[in-house]
Structures are given as structure tokens and as C-alpha cells.
Amino acid sequence: MNRRGLAGWFLLAPAFLWLAAFFVVPFAVMALYSVWRREGTQLVREASLANYEAFLSKSYFLDALFNSLEITAVTVVLSVLFAYPLAYILAFLVPRRWQRLGLVLAILPFWTSYLVRSYSWLLVLSENGVISQTLVTLGLLSETMSFANSNGATILGFVHFFTMLLALTIYANLVQISPNYRRAAEDLGASRLQSFIHVVLPLSLPGVMIGAFITFVLAIGDYITPQILGGNRELVMPQAILLQVQRRADFPMASAMSLVLMLVVSAVFLASARWLKMDRV
Amino acid sequence: MTFWTRTFGIAAVFLAGIAPLHAADDELNALVWCDHSDPALLDPFEEEHGVTVNIKEYEGTGAALALLEQSQPGDWDVFVVDGVDVPRIVEAGYLAPLDREGLPLDDIFPGIRDSEIHEIGxxxxxxxxxxxxxxxxxxxxxxxxxDMRDIAVLWSDAYxxxxxxxxxxxPLINLVAIGLGLREDGITADELPAIREHLLKMKERSAMVGDVVSVQTALATGDVDIIAGGGEWATAVLxxxxxxxxxxxPDQGGVRWSxxxxxxxxxxxxxLARKxxxxxLGPEGQARLATSSCYWAMPSNSKAALTDEEKTVLRWDEQETFIANSWPYFIxxxxxxxxxxxxWTEMLQH
Structure with missing residues (x-):
């Protein structure tokens, strides 16, 4: 290997070391744990698929996976529907000099703690919270009712957070689209709606897909929001995983379930890989 | 400052941050529940002995065991643990024998000593x-x-x-077992179908299942009117x-934790750990621990220096009856x- 090649490997070494220390090794340990098993207080270090069989044989674990997928899918769709118009307005309708201020104002509420924000939503959605009281005052409800402790509340908490995240990735993509493309389309007779559908939307899809994928990954692995706002009405995977370790310290079972979740995320990544073009964001 | 000096400096600070806890004469490392993190409890001890108490909170003995498996000998000094888990912690070799001399063992409420789990061999x-x-x-x-004096209210349609x-x-499985009259000699696998059936009924009639803060918030905000498995720890601060x-x-009795x-x-x-x-365990420390900002509960020491108001909230005068009419966790x-x-998982998913 020549000096240039050696220098290349030397420069890449920190990245490889980082990846090995914080991904490859932990992942390998987790994979190893997943084929061991817990018996009483003892960790049995014999390889078997018992944890995976247990996961597949118990309907409540499969229900937890299904709930996670359902809540995450609804969250991603709603977040995109809210984030896209917001990003579009910021990118094309707000004057350039006000865009930065608009972005700061949009993300300002997220400088608070995620945990505090979730509990704040709990108070807002509770029976004596502002939503219930307002609806009663307006005559839309005959008596107060709680909107908390449901999958709907969990989705609301997620959408509140992820709309802003998605708006940022979509905005970053939209501002890269040259205005000349739209002008050219309109010169050729396209209406504003047609230039959006045939020019802007396809060009902004990479930003949408990357934001949607990040939202998917973060939402499906989130424990806090379902725990606080969902009221344990139905379990999602992170809650089911934590149940294994809280008292029983059954890390082998928790590892197997975490790997199943990771497989699902990997499958979604592969399915959407053709649209995930990081260089476009 | 040169590049390398700065780089090594940053690395040194980073390594100091991730390095295992070390035993310093003026530091105590305690693995505890959240009530021990109250400065009102720690400050007097730190000032009296001129030391620093480093607190690591955990929830669930499983989490503590995971922490301990990743720790080095000497990392931890004091351990606060669910009373019923003491035997398995001792079996794993984590705890040292305590010299009885100087400990207020005779002042601990009768019925709370639980010698069979705290004294081994x-x-x-x-x-x-x-x-x-x-x-x-x-x-x-x-x-x-x-209505609240009957555990069956938890699975009736009334609320x-x-x-x-x-x-x-x-505790919840214990509570259901008590409500069904199945708790006398512990709980067996044969009794689980009946307990499961009533857990599912309870879930169908519930608004939510949550951790300490969530159930407290639900009661305080009016989302619910009852906490199944609640107690003084849930309502005293409210x-x-x-x-x-x-x-x-309830009349059938309750579950007692320690x-x-x-x-x-x-x-x-x-x-320092012994001190x-x-x-x-002393009267002052017990009063501060009992009224910790994280949660209130009864001190084990019957001579705890609590005020009359604090004793009223904790129902001090009824403790004799309560202790007699309650079961320790069946583990x-x-x-x-x-x-x-x-x-339980099936109930949560129900």
C-alpha cells in the first residue's frame, strides 16, 4: 500500500473506531445476549432461540409490535401532512430575511425538556384540562371528559414533536430547489398547482422521505411518550421490552425483542432506501 | 496552549467523566431510591461529617442488579433495596453483615423487622x-x-x-389475591387463573395504568378518582x-411494602457507609426520610422525630391495626x- 493509501486509512480510522465502539460491539453483545437466557438469578450462556420462540408464541408481544407499527405509521403520515405546508410556507412564501426568524420561532418550544412537554400535554388533555373545559364552555361537550391515556394522546404528543423535525428536513430540501424550475414550468403553461405537483413535490421527496424515516425510527423506539400519554391502555414494544428488565433483569429476552424491533426498522429502511438520498438534504 | 495539550486535556476530562466511581475518604456512593436524593435528608449528614454523598437513583431491583454487574468492587458503599429482595441480594454476595451494636433495632415497629428476610445464617x-x-x-x-374498604370495588362496575x-x-397481583381471599399462605400457580380473570376485569374498568407520577397526576387532575395499589406514598404529597x-x-387487608x-x-x-x-435509621434521619420530597411513607423507627401534622398524614395512630391487617409482598x-x-403483560395489552 502506498503512502497515500495509508494516509487514507489513517484518516478513516477514527470513524471506524467510533462505529466499532458505539455500534458494532454493543450490537454484537446484544445479539449474543439474545440467544442466552435468564433462569432465576442466573444467566445461562447456552445458545438457543428460546427468547425468539417466546416472542413469537405470545400474542401480547406480537400485539405490542403491531401497536408500535400502527401508532408510528399514523404519526409519520400526520407529521408529514402538517410539516409539508409549514416548510413550504417558510421556504417560498416567507421573505428570505424572515425565514431564519420563522425557523427559530418554530423550534423554540422544543428547547424545553421532552419529559416536561409530555407531562404538559397530559395536563392539557386531562378531564379538567384546557381542551375539555373549553369544549364544555363552547357547548360542544355536555360534561368534561379526558382525552389523555389513549393511543390518540400518544399520537398527538408524537405529532407535536415530529412535525417540527420533519418541517426542518423538508425546508432544507425545498430551499435547494431553484426557483427557475418553477418559472420554467409556468412559462410552459403549467398552473401553480401543476408546477407544484410535477416539479416541486418530486424534487422535495428525498427531504420528505428522510424526515419520515427519522420520525419512524425515533417514534417506534420511544418509551416516554407512550408511557406518559398512552396510559398503558395498550403496550408498545419499548414498554414491553422494559417490562423484561425492570424487576426480572431478563436482558436476554429484552435483547431478543430489541433485535426484532431493529429488524423491523431495517426492513423499513430497505423498503425506502431508493428515496433516501442524504445528499439532497 | 498547543493542539496536543488541548487534545489531551479534553481526553482527560472525558475519561474522568466515564471512569468508574472511586473510593475517596470524603465521598459516599449510594445506590438508592429517589427519596434519598432529597437535600433535606443528605445535607445534615454531609455537613456533620464534611463529606459528599453521591446518589444514584434506580427503579426496580432488576435495574440495580444490571448496574452492579457493570460496576467495579468499591464503586458502591450503601444500598437501598426492596425489603423482599434482600435474600436474593445477600445470596448474590452484594451485602456485608452489619454489626447490630448501635443500630436502633428495638425501636423498629413490631411486624416490620422481618427478621426472616433481613437476617440470614x-x-x-x-x-x-x-x-x-x-x-x-x-x-x-x-x-x-x-366503598373503598372493599377491594372488590376495583373490579365492580361502581367506579x-x-x-x-x-x-x-x-403488589397488584398480591392485592387482587387478598381481595379474593387467596393470600393466606402465599400465591400458587393454581390460583393464577382466578387472579388473571380479576386483573382483566379491573383493566376493563380502569382509565389507565401508570407509574407513580402518572397515577398521582391522574388523581390530582381529576382524570380518575381511585388508584388501585395506591397508598400514603401516592396521596400524602397531594x-x-x-x-x-x-x-x-381495606377490610380484607392490604399489601405492605418496605x-x-x-x-x-x-x-x-x-x-462512612455505616455512619x-x-x-x-436514627430519629432525625427517619423523619427526614419519611417526609422526603419524592414520596412520603412510614419510617420504620417508632421514635422518628415527626411533627403531629406529619404523623396525622401518615396515619401514625392506626399503624398497629394496619400492620396487623396487611401482608408483606409475596415474592x-x-x-x-x-x-x-x-x-400482567396480558392484562396491560387487554
Whole structure:
């Protein structure tokens, strides 16, 4: 290997070391744990698929996976529907000099703690919270009712957070689209709606897909929001995983379930890989 | 400052941050529940001995065991653990025997000493420091207090949709077993179908299942009127703002929990650890621990220096009856524990 090649490997070494220390090794340990098993207080270090069989044989674990997928899918769709118009307005309708201020104002509420924000939503959605009281005052409800402790509340908490995240990735993509493309389309007779559908939307899809994928990954692995706002009405995977370790310290079972979740995320990544073009964001 | 000096400086700070805890003479490392992090409890000890108490909070013995498996000998000095888990902690070799001399063992409430779990092979390994109940908490303005004296109210239709279930399977399964009259000699696998059936009924009538803060918030905001598995720990801190927040030990009895304190067998600072144990078990330490900002509960020491108002909130005068009419957690063996968790998970998903 020549000096240039050696220098290349030397420069890449920190990245490889980082990846090995914080991904490859932990992942390998987790994979190893997943084929061991817990018996009483003892960790049995014999390889078997018992944890995976247990996961597949118990309907409540499969229900937890299904709930996670359902809540995450609804969250991603709603977040995109809210984030896209917001990003579009910021990118094309707000004057350039006000865009930065608009972005700061949009993300300002997220400088608070995620945990505090979730509990704040709990108070807002509770029976004596502002939503219930307002609806009663307006005559839309005959008596107060709680909107908390449901999958709907969990989705609301997620959408509140992820709309802003998605708006940022979509905005970053939209501002890269040259205005000349739209002008050219309109010169050729396209209406504003047609230039959006045939020019802007396809060009902004990479930003949408990357934001949607990040939202998917973060939402499906989130424990806090379902725990606080969902009221344990139905379990999602992170809650089911934590149940294994809280008292029983059954890390082998928790590892197997975490790997199943990771497989699902990997499958979604592969399915959407053709649209995930990081260089476009 | 050169590039390399700066780089090594940053690396040194980083490594110091991730390095294991080390035993310094003036530092105590304690693995504890959240009530021990209250400065009102720690400050007097730190000032008296000129030391720093480093606190690591955890929830669930499983989490503590995971932490310990990743620790080095000497990392930890003091351990606060669920009383019923003391035998398995001793079996794993984590706790050192305690010299009985100087500990207020005779002042601990009769019925709370639980010698069979704290003394193993004739040696004392831990001492109960605080206890309470998993029974029924409620909003007195919203429910009939008389109804709350029957555990069956939790699965009746009377308060459907107004119940929060505390999310910890051991006490809740115990509570259901008591309600069904199945708790006399512990719980067996044969009794689980009946317990499961009533857990599912309870879930159908509940508004939510949540951790300590969630069920407290639900009761305080009016989302629910009853906490299944509640107790003084859930309502005492709410009473100051709303005197209607109450709790009761039902006629069938309740579940009694306790937390215990001990010294690690490989403590880096065993002398200071011993002093901390003595402080926490003493009258002043007990009063501060009982009224910790994280949660209130009964001190184990009957001579705790509590005010009359504090004793009223904790129902001090009724403790004799409550202790007599309550069962300590029944802890299943690992196989039965897995069955407990199975029916609990099924209930959560129901």
C-alpha cells in the first residue's frame, strides 16, 4: 500500500473506531445476549432461540409490535401532512430575511425538556384540562371528559414533536430547489398547482422521505411518550421490552425483542432506501 | 496552549467523566431510591461529617442488579433495596453483615423487622428503613369512602372508568389475591387463573395504568378518582393542596411494602457507609426520610422525630391495626415470577 493509501486509512480510522465502539460491539453483545437466557438469578450462556420462540408464541408481544407499527405509521403520515405546508410556507412564501426568524420561532418550544412537554400535554388533555373545559364552555361537550391515556394522546404528543423535525428536513430540501424550475414550468403553461405537483413535490421527496424515516425510527423506539400519554391502555414494544428488565433483569429476552424491533426498522429502511438520498438534504 | 495539550486535556476530562466511581475518604456512593436524593435528608449528614454523598437513583431491583454487574468492587458503599429482595441480594454476595451494636433495632415497629428476610445464617444484612402500603387511594369528594374498604370495588362496575392502576405487577397481583381471599399462605400457580380473570376485569374498568407520577397526576387532575395499589406514598404529597386525597387499608387487608438499607460487601468506604446507615435509621434521619420530597411513607423507627401534622398524614395512630391487617409482598420464585409477569403483560395489552 502506498503512502497515500495509508494516509487514507489513517484518516478513516477514527470513524471506524467510533462505529466499532458505539455500534458494532454493543450490537454484537446484544445479539449474543439474545440467544442466552435468564433462569432465576442466573444467566445461562447456552445458545438457543428460546427468547425468539417466546416472542413469537405470545400474542401480547406480537400485539405490542403491531401497536408500535400502527401508532408510528399514523404519526409519520400526520407529521408529514402538517410539516409539508409549514416548510413550504417558510421556504417560498416567507421573505428570505424572515425565514431564519420563522425557523427559530418554530423550534423554540422544543428547547424545553421532552419529559416536561409530555407531562404538559397530559395536563392539557386531562378531564379538567384546557381542551375539555373549553369544549364544555363552547357547548360542544355536555360534561368534561379526558382525552389523555389513549393511543390518540400518544399520537398527538408524537405529532407535536415530529412535525417540527420533519418541517426542518423538508425546508432544507425545498430551499435547494431553484426557483427557475418553477418559472420554467409556468412559462410552459403549467398552473401553480401543476408546477407544484410535477416539479416541486418530486424534487422535495428525498427531504420528505428522510424526515419520515427519522420520525419512524425515533417514534417506534420511544418509551416516554407512550408511557406518559398512552396510559398503558395498550403496550408498545419499548414498554414491553422494559417490562423484561425492570424487576426480572431478563436482558436476554429484552435483547431478543430489541433485535426484532431493529429488524423491523431495517426492513423499513430497505423498503425506502431508493428515496433516501442524504445528499439532497 | 498547543493542539496536543488541548487534545489531551479534553481526553482527560472525558475519561474522568466515564471512569468508574472511586473510593475517596470524603465521598459516599449510594445506590438508592429517589427519596434519598432529597437535600433535606443528605445535607445534615454531609455537613456533620464534611463529606459528599453521591446518589444514584434506580427503579426496580432488576435495574440495580444490571448496574452492579457493570460496576467495579468499591464503586458502591450503601444500598437501598426492596425489603423482599434482600435474600436474593445477600445470596448474590452484594451485602456485608452489619454489626447490630448501635443500630436502633428495638425501636423498629413490631411486624416490620422481618427478621426472616433481613437476617440470614444468623447475620444481619439489612435493616428496614421505611414502609407503606399498596392499597387504595381515592378522592374523598368523588367516591363513597365506605366503598373503598372493599377491594372488590376495583373490579365492580361502581367506579368503571374512574380507576388508575399502579403499574407494578408484584403488589397488584398480591392485592387482587387478598381481595379474593387467596393470600393466606402465599400465591400458587393454581390460583393464577382466578387472579388473571380479576386483573382483566379491573383493566376493563380502569382509565389507565401508570407509574407513580402518572397515577398521582391522574388523581390530582381529576382524570380518575381511585388508584388501585395506591397508598400514603401516592396521596400524602397531594394532601397539602387537596385534603380530599385519601387512602385506606381495606377490610380484607392490604399489601405492605418496605425498603431496606445495607452496606455493600466490597464498599470502598465501609466506615462512612455505616455512619450513613446509622444516621438514616436514627430519629432525625427517619423523619427526614419519611417526609422526603419524592414520596412520603412510614419510617420504620417508632421514635422518628415527626411533627403531629406529619404523623396525622401518615396515619401514625392506626399503624398497629394496619400492620396487623396487611401482608408483606409475596415474592414468587423465578418460575412463578415469570407467570406473574405473563398475566400482567396480558392484562396491560387487554
Amino acid at each position: 444468623g447475620e444481619l444484612y439489612a435493616v428496614p428503613e421505611k414502609f407503606g402500603y399498596n392499597t387504595i387511594s381515592y378522592n374523598d369528594a368523588k367516591v363513597n369512602a365506605g 368503571s372508568g374512574r380507576i388508575a392502576i399502579y403499574d407494578y405487577y408484584i 394532601m397539602a393542596e387537596d385534603p380530599n386525597m385519601e387512602w385506606v387499608n 425498603q431496606s438499607i445495607g452496606v455493600f460487601s466490597d464498599a470502598g468506604n465501609p466506615e 450513613f446507615v446509622e444516621y438514616v 414468587p420464585d423465578p418460575e412463578l415470577d415469570a407467570m406473574f409477569l405473563d398475566i
